[in-house]
Amino acid sequence: MLGIINGEVYDPQNGINGEIRDIWIKDGKIVSADEVERAEAEIIDATGLVVMPGGVDIHSHIVGAKVNAGRKFRPEDHRDHVRTRTTLTRSGSGYTVPTTYMTGYMYAEMGYTTVMEAATAPLVARHTHEELEDTPILDKGVFITMGNNHFIMDCIRKGEREKARDYVAWLLGASKGYAIKIVNPGGVENWKWGRNVEEVDDEVIGFGVTPRQIVSTLAWINDELKLPHVPHIHAINLGQVGNARTTVEMMEALEGRRAHFCHLQFLSYGGKPGKRLRSGAAEVARAVNEHPNITVDVGQVIFGPATTMTSDGPLQYRLHQLTGDKWLNDDVEGETGGGVVPMQYKRKNPFNAVQWLIGLELFLLIDDPWRVYLTTDHPNAGPFFRYPQVIKLLMDRDYRAEVCEGLHPRAKKGALLPELDREYSLYEIAIITRAGTARALGLKNKGHLGVGADADVTIYAKLDDKEEMFARPHYVLKGGEVVVRDGQLVRELPGRTLYVAPPYDPGIERDLRAHFEECYTISFDNYPVAPEYLPHGEVVPCS
């Protein structure tokens, strides 16, 4: 039993905005005051401190085949960024692509207790789960890439969307995934022919379906299966000048169905294709404001080193050609593809500077904080442990102006950002970093401090410098256990892996056996990830 008393509590889900409250914890859950014996409870005196639910990251690349390939081919990333073993914790290395144990520790030290791995090909989901088991403290889930899946595209062409629905239900259960992920729908398949898609109605080679059909079918399936999250969409033309238009068209293609658009910064580019990059943030933010069915995360650029890694094969090849840096590509049979390319974001690079501006403009132009979330698409736009800097940029207009000063002059010319006065409040920060993300993910016991919630709690010193404040919380509790005390990691616990197991018509398995015989190099029986791979697994119900 544990009590956090006299803290300044920010719990937007329950409408608590900086009021002084006591929080009581028993058996890993938040309970009401009368359920605890105060005399027996450990008391954390939070007088003068800020109390929030543990952070919930909706989109980060922390484990699995692509992340590991990134680690493997970037020793230069790790050399100067190491973590020494202690009697409690494992050692590790890596800056933009840290090792699994280190990732768990660093997120916890930043006050985050739940993180979603943003993309895994189901064929290699077993690998992802092995790494998740080696990622301590955090509760986690995995999004399963389906936007270029042969079985689904075949079903769409044949008009068999119920069959596609049963397949998706089976696939999520088989791969122990949490949500449907769509990456460059159709474009990754076309990349296997050295091509891409450019419009929402372009054709996928060999399948006769379009990005629009893929997205709308999966959105329908998501609603049918009542999945806790919505389809998580990385739209077409990511990173291309002028993609704001197709991003808005993709939102419209959903015809009101719910969806999440990830790392929107990379998809809000104005200007004419082939010409110089201009911000398309105003146009895209307007579309978000007008589509209440849409949530987004930003993918804010952080100046400094990054590692781009997506399932978007053609994008990664283009980045390789652009930077000339080493290129990793991985096409996955019948399912998806992907790649990894190192990156450096520079203030003095006009393209990078505009990217940076676009991200902040989106944060400030999207009206409803419940629908826009803080991410850096780690490690694509920058590493996750720089979130505190983004928080400072959002909360502190003067700091924003100061950083703006150092940008390439061409990027600053005519930029919208200097005119935006809005500053985020602590309440809004609590929304975009935990309450909103937990709600979007359908995690009913996360992101708030009401009775029955998981006792994941972060306690910060109240400092003027918001970057400092959010970088090193005083206390972090995970499931009611103190894991960080006085800013120090004091405990290593295993985290849970959250997944869904929606029901499906078992008749689908006959079709799937035939499909596997024809399309895969492994057998149907060896494909599903057995529960033994998730000793800390937990099914999140669909409803």
Next chain:
Amino acid sequence: MIVGNVVCPFCGCLCDDIVVTVEDNRITAVEKACTSGRSLFLNVHTQTAKPTVDGKEVEWAEAVDVAARILTDAANPLIYGLSSTASEAQRKAIALADLLGATIDSTSSVCHGPTTIGIQVEGEPTCTLGEIKHRADLLVFWGCNPAESHQRHFARYSVLAKGKLTPGGRRDRTMVVVDVRPTLSTRRADVFLQVRPGHDFELLNALRALLKGQDLDVDQVGGVEVARLQDLVERMKSCRFGVIFFGMGVTQTGGKHLNVAELVALVAELNAYTRFTAMPMRGHGNVAGADCTLTWQTGYPFAVNFARGYPQYNPGEFTAVDVLARGETDAALIIASDPVAHFPRRAAQRLAQIPTIVLDPEMSLTAQVARVVLPTAFYGVNAAGTAYRMDNVPLPLKKVVDSSQPTDEQVLDWIIEKVKTCSA
């Protein structure tokens, strides 16, 4: 009892369609496997074996105790092998290395270690084997001989496989082999380029030059006529989907990692014309898994040292052969491999001089010189676990017959617990 869809743990193909017949807890028949796979399944013994210390049989608790003491007393312990055990055990081995401040290395360092270094320089345009099965119309095998080393590769994944865009199998593909001598694989090829030993880099470099449209003012490169190289470049540019599979003939000759970097650069450049990929022919059943697990726990796939309390990577400094040959290693834990049989003499001798501990289902040559021998269950035959195919696709190894031996993972867990109490 007949067990289907069994994964053969022997080589990097990890064929997962093996059918095994079990009678009285003995394997009596094996279908679909190649000769290597068959003999693996048929020769795994199931009788109980006790651990030994200095050649004398002891109880497990005592053997683990001695092993833990040897490792904690050592100043520079080495953990080596890993490529024929399951990833579950590999993860424990790395945890033990971290705890001890040891050096840890896998058999990668003597086969595809240079591949890793080449990839760290130039990248890795690759794909899963199914993409090759379904799409590839041009297959180049460079410095490898799968007809003997990966016997079902051609049938399941490459030359003979019938895929979506290659329904005619062999008919729909062109097979090119580059090697220093004729082999069983070159006999199957449409085009065989015999390169002079040690000249792979020149050949790769010449191909890159020709791809860029440069004229070569020589008639031949590395023993191959330029006209034939030009022909290969044209085939590469005009194919639908191409792949270069490469083996130790590329990674362990001449410029080693420079060869690999050059090969990757060529493949990357070909993507301006068509889709092209590269794939190392990984040998041991789970050598790819050793790379994976080491990477996610330490950041590096082989040659890792924890002496400073954090992982450091340096091939040549922290590779097993080197730490042994320099006499730095003062105790060794060898997991599922036989370095005494394969290492250069000086490195192998060192293993006989220092206290060596062996975890292996087989009585290897290394086990014969070891102080402590811990006979474990055979993953994929009498224990379940995970292995990564040569294209990093993870597969579940099955337990098809029972064994009273503990697994590598269990034994490593016991040692870890013991080391923790020893050092506390």
